[in-house]
Amino acid sequence: MNLTPSEEQEMLKTMAGDFLSDKLPKTAVKEMEESEAGYSPELWREMAELGWMGLALPEKYGGGGMSFLDLAVLLEEMGAACLPGPYFSTVILGGLPIIDIGSDEQKEQYLPRIASGETIFTLALTEASASYHAASVETKASADKDGYIITGTKLFVPDAHVADYMLVVARTDDKAKDEDRISLFIVDSKSQGISHTLLETIANDKLCEVTFDQVKVSKENILGQLNQGWGEVQKIIQRAAVAKCCEMVGCIQKVLDMTIDYAKERKQYDRPIGSFQVIQHYCADMLTDVDGARLATYQAAWMVSEGLPGTQEVAIAKAWTGEACQRVIALAHQIHGAIGCTIDHDLQYYTRRAKAAEVTFGDASFYQEIVAQEMGL
Amino acid sequence: MDFRFSDEQQQLRQEVRQFLEEELKQGLWQPSCDAWIMAYDPQFTKRVSAKGWIGLTWPKEHGGQGRGYIDRLIVTEEMLRYGAPAACHWFADRQIGGAILHYGTEEQKRELLPLILRGEAYVGLGMSEPEAGSDLASLKTKAVEDGDDYIIDGQKVWTSGGSYMNWIYLVARTDPDAVPKHKGISEFFFKADLPGTTVRPIVDITGGVHFNEVFFDGVRVPKTCLIGEKNRGFYQILNQLDYERSGMERLMANYPLFEALIQYSKESKRNGQPLAKEPAVRAKLAQLKIELEVGRLHMYRVALVMDEGRAPNWESSMAKAYGTAFEQRLASTAIEILGLYGQLAPKSKRVPIKGMAYHSYLSSKGYSLQAGTSEILKNILALRKLGLPSQ
Numbered sequence: 001m002n003l004t005p006s007e008e009q010e011m012l013k014t015m016a017g018d019f020l021s022d023k024l025p026k027t028a029v030k031e032m033e034e035s036e037a038g039y040s041p042e043l044w045r046e047m048a049e050l051g052w053m054g055l056a057l058p059e060k061y062g063g064g065g066m067s068f069l070d071l072a073v074l075l076e077e078m079g080a081a082c083l084p085g086p087y088f089s090t091v092i093l094g095g096l097p098i099i100d101i102g103s104d105e106q107k108e109q110y111l112p113r114i115a116s117g118e119t120i121f122t123l124a125l126t127e128a129s130a131s132y133h134a135a136s137v138e139t140k141a142s143a144d145k146d147g148y149i150i151t152g153t154k155l156f157v158p159d160a161h162v163a164d165y166m167l168v169v170a171r172t173d174d175k176a177k178d179e180d181r182i183s184l185f186i187v188d189s190k191s192q193g194i195s196h197t198l199l200e201t202i203a204n205d206k207l208c209e210v211t212f213d214q215v216k217v218s219k220e221n222i223l224g225q226l227n228q229g230w231g232e233v234q235k236i237i238q239r240a241a242v243a244k245c246c247e248m249v250g251c252i253q254k255v256l257d258m259t260i261d262y263a264k265e266r267k268q269y270d271r272p273i274g275s276f277q278v279i280q281h282y283c284a285d286m287l288t289d290v291d292g293a294r295l296a297t298y299q300a301a302w303m304v305s306e307g308l309p310g311t312q313e314v315a316i317a318k319a320w321t322g323e324a325c326q327r328v329i330a331l332a333h334q335i336h337g338a339i340g341c342t343i344d345h346d347l348q349y350y351t352r353r354a355k356a357a358e359v360t361f362g363d364a365s366f367y368q369e370i371v372a373q374e375m376g377l
Numbered sequence: 378m379d380f381r382f383s384d385e386q387q388q389l390r391q392e393v394r395q396f397l398e399e400e401l402k403q404g405l406w407q408p409s410c411d412a413w414i415m416a417y418d419p420q421f422t423k424r425v426s427a428k429g430w431i432g433l434t435w436p437k438e439h440g441g442q443g444r445g446y447i448d449r450l451i452v453t454e455e456m457l458r459y460g461a462p463a464a465c466h467w468f469a470d471r472q473i474g475g476a477i478l479h480y481g482t483e484e485q486k487r488e489l490l491p492l493i494l495r496g497e498a499y500v501g502l503g504m505s506e507p508e509a510g511s512d513l514a515s516l517k518t519k520a521v522e523d524g525d526d527y528i529i530d531g532q533k534v535w536t537s538g539g540s541y542m543n544w545i546y547l548v549a550r551t552d553p554d555a556v557p558k559h560k561g562i563s564e565f566f567f568k569a570d571l572p573g574t575t576v577r578p579i580v581d582i583t584g585g586v587h588f589n590e591v592f593f594d595g596v597r598v599p600k601t602c603l604i605g606e607k608n609r610g611f612y613q614i615l616n617q618l619d620y621e622r623s624g625m626e627r628l629m630a631n632y633p634l635f636e637a638l639i640q641y642s643k644e645s646k647r648n649g650q651p652l653a654k655e656p657a658v659r660a661k662l663a664q665l666k667i668e669l670e671v672g673r674l675h676m677y678r679v680a681l682v683m684d685e686g687r688a689p690n691w692e693s694s695m696a697k698a699y700g701t702a703f704e705q706r707l708a709s710t711a712i713e714i715l716g717l718y719g720q721l722a723p724k725s726k727r728v729p730i731k732g733m734a735y736h737s738y739l740s741s742k743g744y745s746l747q748a749g750t751s752e753i754l755k756n757i758l759a760l761r762k763l764g765l766p767s768q
Contacts, residue, residue: 001386001447002379003681009378069378260763275766277752280759287758288695295674302380316667364664371663375639377653 020081039085048117061111079250086159094121101224141170203356319367408460416462426496480605501542514559539589628700701744
């Protein structure tokens with residue numbers, strides 16, 4: 001057992017942290033949030049040049065050949081910096097599934113373009129029921145003479161408005177059980193019949209409603225096995241949950257640091273408020289939650305990275321981290337006082353993101369049920 | 378980063394499990410909550426000693442196994458998982474041996490360490506006093522030099538292990554004029570049955586006895602009983618406390634209750650279906666499991682810090698405050714899940730799961746007080762780890 005990051009990971013963390021704090025002051029975050037695209041193409045290019053898009057992609061496809069655990073370190077820094085934009089969608093939801101189950105041709109076609117920053121991907125999974133269960137997939141892909149025709153509405157699709165391609169989860173046979181007959185398709189976002197509307201969200205990120213109206217997709221665009229897609233979708237959800245945890249750990253670590261700084265500086269009754277025991281204990285509780293989240297998250301990330309079955313560890317990480325975030329944020333606001341509730345204060349960026357992250361890719365109840373099943377209840 | 382246990386560690390865990398399974402099969406003891414501090418069984422301790430699991434982390438030249446703290450945590454975790462009666466050797470193995478190794482003279486090491494290794498030192502911890510709880514430095518029990526001896530007068534309270542101890546680890550004042558007062562404190566280790574020593578049991582909230590009042594009335598101990606440097610005892614204690622707070626007993630003291638509760642929920646029916654099928658019960662049990670596993674990571678981190686050769690100062694404070702809060706939630710949730718049955722005492726007619734919920738709910742109130750209250754531990758996190766100002 002060893003909880004120390006590798007030298008490479010330490011370097012990546014420092015490099016990413018420095019780069020993001022230089023390039024991404026909160027004024028820039030705000031600008032991106034308010035822009036139509038939701039990100040800065042210029043920063044995107046720079047990130048690609050640093051090799052971030054391809055970090056965990058195989059070298060033969062232009063990637064850096066690093067592990068998911070290395071990627072976890074980068075995601076943590078992105079969470080700490082509140083990086084807006086389609087990195088998560090492209091890499092976690094697009095690139096990694098293609099590595100898992102893409103055909104050689106698909107890998108050849110898409111991975112180098114992801115690594116170079118040329119192509120933006122996303123995943124169109126959730127629908128009106130807003131659940132991560134197989135039964136909620138109602139979008140249909142009906143067999144046509146030389147391909148499939150997709151019809152349905154996807155909700156909460158991140159970055160669909162800028163994505164070049166979407167992985168679309170659709171039901172390829174509606175007579176079967178919930179988990180069976182689900183397939184994944186790589187769909188060109190410019191295909192005829194696709195339209196999207198932006199939803200307005202608490203995190204000010206770009207979630208879309210995407211409508212598929214008789215969208216034609218060729219057989220070659222099936223990702224993985226026909227009708228056998230749900231297993232991979234579960235894997236995508238699990239991995240995305242861990243990746244989300246990494247961002248959340250970065251988020252609450254930053255919130256803790258900001259809060260400690262503030263508690264040391266802010267004076268009332270002629271002394272720093274951080275000298276009051278109540279505030280000290282709040283801070284101690286925050287630290288305990290941050291460290292617990294970090295330990296659980298990196299355990300899960302390590303298991304994903306090693307390709308070990310980690311259903312329970314992932315569930316524990318996401319359930320714990322989601323709730324820990326809420327406790328940390330609540331105390332951060334209490335300690336910051338009224339200034340933390342203003343739109344010009346940095347804290348609000350974290351507050352908004354942490355709440356969205358809690359419910360994205362499964363909340364505590366969702367994962368409690370998974371743990372219950374793992375316990376044989 | 379690597380969350381795997383080595384082959385050797387997995388083998389050790391297997392060995393401990395087999396040993397405990399075999400003991401259970403022979404009916405040598407019954408699993409119970411708080412067994413690490415309340416269930417004292419000299420024969421069990423002898424058998425654990427024979428396996429080499431006392432002094433596991435000590436250097437080989439002192440009779441230990443020279444293994445790491447992760448290894449020791451594996452052994453103690455399994456003892457706790459099975460609710461094994463390990464109280465006789467727990468304190469000696471956890472912190473007294475280490476203190477003697479660290480601060481003791483060669484002679485003390487030669488004389489005392491084998492005693493601990495053989496599982497013959499049942500140690501009581503003489504720290505708190507009526508007027509010195511969290512503020513330990515204000516303790517009044519005094520040790521006055523008299524020729525080759527010290528003469529000890531005073532009173533200790535909440536002395537864990539007091540009812541079965543044959544040795545006592547005592548913190549006493551050796552300089553009444555020291556400023557600040559923590560600079561006049563020393564540590565002693567001596568037999569618990571010396572003339573002038575009186576042990577008076579205190580009945581705790583469960584009706585059991587594990588802590589005591591201990592009175593010293595002119596107790597004469599040779600100077601060779603002083604551990605470490607005179608008047609430097611407080612610094613030594615701080616270091617020991619890091620170890621005292623670091624163990625799995627701060628997370629799994631009532632683990633047998635958790636296993637029994639899960640089993641009960643699977644087997645007992647309410648409203649025509651197993652309890653474990655009720656969504657609210659499932660969620661509660663799963664949440665406990667989540668909290669337990671996060672706690673285990675905290676505990677293993679502490680052991681890793683020790684294996685790196687650092688004192689796990691703030692890490693153990695965090696782990697203990699977290700762990701004991703979990704244990705309290707477990708006990709409370711257990712009664713909720715058992716419903717009306719949860720209130721039944723261990724010897725009552727119709728009591729489920731041996732009354733562990735009842736016992737644990739009451740006994741766990743003390744967990745967040747002993748070995749540093751959660752408030753003291755949070756102070757440590759705030760001041761020493763986060764660097765918040767003391768005023």
